[in-house]
Amino acid sequence: xxxxxxxxxxxxxxxxxxxxxxxxxxxxxxxxxxxxxxxxxxxxxxxxxxxxxxxxxxxxxxxxxxxxxxxxxxxxxxxxxxxxxxxxxxxxxxxxxxxxxxxxxxxxxxxxxxxxxxxxxxxxxxxxxxxxxxxxxxxxxxxxxxxxxxxxxxxxxxxxxxxxxxxxxxxxxxxxxxxxxxxxxxxxxxxxxxxxxxxxxxxxxxxxxxxxxxxxxxxxxxxxxxxxxxxxxxxxxxxxxxxxxxxxxxxxxxxxxxxxxxxxxxxxxxxxxxxxxxxxxxxxxxxxxxxxxxxxxxxxxxxxxxxxxxxxxxxxxxxxxxxxxxxxxxxxxxxxxxxxxxxxxxxxxxxxxxxxxxxxxxxxxxxxxxxxxxxxxxxxxxxxxxxxxxxxxxxxxxxxxxxxxxxxxxxxxxxxxxxxxxxxxxxxxxxxxxxxxxxxxxxxxxxxxxxxxxxxxxxxxxxxxxxxxxxxxxxxxx
Numbered sequence: 001x002x003x004x005x006x007x008x009x010x011x012x013x014x015x016x017x018x019x020x021x022x023x024x025x026x027x028x029x030x031x032x033x034x035x036x037x038x039x040x041x042x043x044x045x046x047x048x049x050x051x052x053x054x055x056x057x058x059x060x061x062x063x064x065x066x067x068x069x070x071x072x073x074x075x076x077x078x079x080x081x082x083x084x085x086x087x088x089x090x091x092x093x094x095x096x097x098x099x100x101x102x103x104x105x106x107x108x109x110x111x112x113x114x115x116x117x118x119x120x121x122x123x124x125x126x127x128x129x130x131x132x133x134x135x136x137x138x139x140x141x142x143x144x145x146x147x148x149x150x151x152x153x154x155x156x157x158x159x160x161x162x163x164x165x166x167x168x169x170x171x172x173x174x175x176x177x178x179x180x181x182x183x184x185x186x187x188x189x190x191x192x193x194x195x196x197x198x199x200x201x202x203x204x205x206x207x208x209x210x211x212x213x214x215x216x217x218x219x220x221x222x223x224x225x226x227x228x229x230x231x232x233x234x235x236x237x238x239x240x241x242x243x244x245x246x247x248x249x250x251x252x253x254x255x256x257x258x259x260x261x262x263x264x265x266x267x268x269x270x271x272x273x274x275x276x277x278x279x280x281x282x283x284x285x286x287x288x289x290x291x292x293x294x295x296x297x298x299x300x301x302x303x304x305x306x307x308x309x310x311x312x313x314x315x316x317x318x319x320x321x322x323x324x325x326x327x328x329x330x331x332x333x334x335x336x337x338x339x340x341x342x343x344x345x346x347x348x349x350x351x352x353x354x355x356x357x358x359x360x361x362x363x364x365x366x367x368x369x370x371x372x373x374x375x376x377x378x379x380x381x382x383x384x385x386x387x388x389x390x391x392x393x394x395x396x397x398x399x400x401x402x403x404x405x406x407x408x409x410x411x412x413x414x415x416x417x418x419x420x421x422x423x424x425x426x427x428x429x430x431x432x433x434x435x436x437x438x439x440x441x442x443x444x445x446x447x448x449x450x451x452x453x454x455x456x457x458x459x460x461x462x463x464x465x466x467x468x469x470x471x472x473x474x475x476x477x478x
Contacts, residue, residue, distance in 0.1 A: 065222050066098040069189065069215045074100060076211060077175070077204050079191035085133060085140055086179075086187035086219070094133035094144055094187055099125075104171035104192045107131055107138050139176060143188050149177040149212065151205045154195070173199040177212030181220040189215055248308055253446075254278045256286050258352040262446035263473040264454070266417075266466070273300025274415050274469035275308055279315045284351050287315045287324075290363065290413040290473055291344040291386075299340075307332060307342055307386070321346045321359035322400045329361070329386045329394050336387035343385045345413055347403070354477065356403045356411065361386050361394075364416055367435065369442040371408030376435045379403055379411070405477035410442040410449060413475075417468035421457055424464045429457060446474035 066084050074082040081103025085094040105128060109117075117124035135145040139160055143150050152161045153173040161171060172195040179186040189212050193199060200208075253261045263276050273294075279287035291307055293300040307328070314327040325346055332342070343363040347356045358366070362385030365378040381401035384394045405411060414434070421429040433456060441452035450472050457470070 062222065063098070065218065069218065070098045070100055073189060073191050073208065073211045073215070077191050077200065077208055078198070079175075079200075080104065080193045080197050082189070082191040084187065084189055084215075085144075087144075087185065088132070092134070094140060096129055096131065097187070099128055102194075104174075104194055106140055106171075106174065106176075106190050106192065107133060139174070140188055140190065143176045143178050144185065147178045147180060147185060149175070149205075149209055151175050151200065151202075153199045155199060170195050172197065175200055175205055175208045177209055179212060179216040179219060181216040184220060186216055186219050248305060249276065250278050254280070254286060256349065256351060258478055259349060260446045260476040260478055261288070261473070262450050264450055264471070266454070266470040268417065268466045268469050273304055274417065274471040275304045276413075276471050276473055277308060277311065279312060281316050281348065286349045287321075287346065288349060288413070288473065288475065289344060289346045290415065290471055291342055292363065292415040292417075292469070292471070294339075294341050303336065303340060303342065306335070307344075311346070319348070319357075320400055321348050321357045322398050325359045325361050325383075325386070325398055326391065326395045329389075329398075330391050332387055333390050341385040341387045347411075349475070354404050354406065356405065356475070358401045358403050359383065359398055360401070361398055362388075364414060364419070366403075367412045367414075367438060368403065368405070369410040369412070369438050371406065371410075371443065374439050374442075376438055405475075407477055408443065410438070410446065410474055410476040412438055412449060413473040414453075415469060415471040417466075417470035418453065418457065418472065420468060421461050421470070422464055422467055423461050429460050433460065442474075442476070446476040449474040449476075 066086075070082040070084050073079070081100040083099040083103050083106055084097045086097045087093070088095045105124065107128070109124065109127065113123055113127045133141045133144070135141055139150060139152070151174075152158045154161065161174070172193050174190060174192040176188055176190040178188055191200075191208065249265055250263060253263060261278070263278075265274055265276060267274070273292065275289070275291040275293070277287075277289045279289070281287050289311060291304070293303045293307070310328050310331045311324070314331070315324055317327065318324050325344065328344075336342075341362070344361040345358065345363040345366060346361070347358040349356050358379065358381065360366075360379075360381050360383040362383055365380040368377050368379055369375075370377070379401070381399070383398040386394075388394070403411060412434075419429055419431050419434055423429075434453065437453045437456045438449055441448045453472060454470075
């Protein structure tokens with residue numbers, strides 16, 4: 001009897017052991033499958049992140065990045081379709097940036113559009129691609145406005161999902177996440193499943209939120225990358241503009257019997273609104289001009305180029321400096337906006353002559369250094385800036401003024417970028433410092449004046465950035 005009992009116990013033990021082994025086998029198989037599924041999911045996420053990284057290594061186009069984000073999110077979550085809505089330039093609307101072909105509508109569709117879509121899918125597609133979303137409008141607007149992710153499934157019988165089912169592409173479950181990076185609310189990313197696919201799970205939602213975070217990071221960096229690329233392009237264009245402007249400015253001082261002449265231009269930005277020029281009028285005469293267009297940068301440089309062209313076209317037409325400025329003003333006035341003007345000083349020098357003919361159109365008064373007593377005086381004839389008046393007043397107040405230079409004397413023309421240069425405390429260089437620099441260097445020649453003034457300016461401003469264009473011309477009588 002004991003033997004039968006022992007055999008029974010052994011048999012029961014064997015059966016129990018087989019059951020345990022079988023159960024463990026099932027558990028091991030389930031773990032293996034879960035591991036494989038996790039590995040597949042990890043590979044999909046890695047491919048998604050790798051794809052985002054690849055996008056930044058090539059010539060990045062926003063449309064390609066948007067497509068990559070939606071297709072990657074759809075693939076990883078095994079969704080029917082997906083959509084990316086981004087904030088427009090006003091910051092007040094969500095605009096569809098990419099909607100996959102089979103994505104169920106994420107906004108309410110008017111009945112007549114739903115009806116048309118039964119026969120023409122393009123009707124629904126066009127509607128969705130043109131439909132913008134306001135804050136709080138539908139599930140997309142709610143997620144964007146509240147900055148909270150949303151997961152809806154048909155299992156929950158949520159009325160918000162029911163309102164989206166009246167179309168050719170019905171929705172069974174949807175996941176939507178706000179694209180937030182730092183303090184920037186960039187838009188929303190959504191993936192959706194139709195009724196013939198497996199609804200999303202909570203684990204899918206966790207993965208989706210990670211995708212949303214990475215997508216927000218990628219979109220933010222794309223904006224930064226695009227802005228940096230645009231800045232590089234603009235800088236290249238400005239470099240070209242600067243090179244062109246250098247061609248328009250003199251590359252060397254002219255040699256003229258009886259005079260030593262030197263000039264320079266230091267732009268505050270890539271291009272300058274200041275202008276100076278030497279114009280050979282004939283074998284005996286030389287025109288010398290300095291001008292300052294209101295404002296600075298590209299707009300001012302364009303006006304400067306136009307002014308140069310007009311001046312050069314009319315300079316040889318008259319012996320009078322004032323008459324030349326009258327004609328320049330006459331031609332420029334119709335094409336200059338009301339808030340733009342040009343100050344200019346123009347003079348005519350003649351070989352071996354002691355007198356210069358000067359006309360001043362509202363420009364800073366030239367300074368004359370007198371060698372006999374090292375004094376500096378302002379040459380301040382009346383005149384009006386170019387582009388303000390059509391000619392009635394301008395021609396009356398702008399006339400010729402003769403400046404006599406004795407041997408060793410020097411005439412200095414300058415723009416207000418010199419006298420209004422600021423130091424770190426906000427103090428101006430001023431006229432007195434300019435006069436001191438001239439008195440200290442004029443006896444050494446015209447180039448020495450420019451060198452001393454720019455050197456003193458550099459020391460004065462220190463680390464403060466240059467706030468205006470600087471132009472100087474020194475004319476010394478030999």
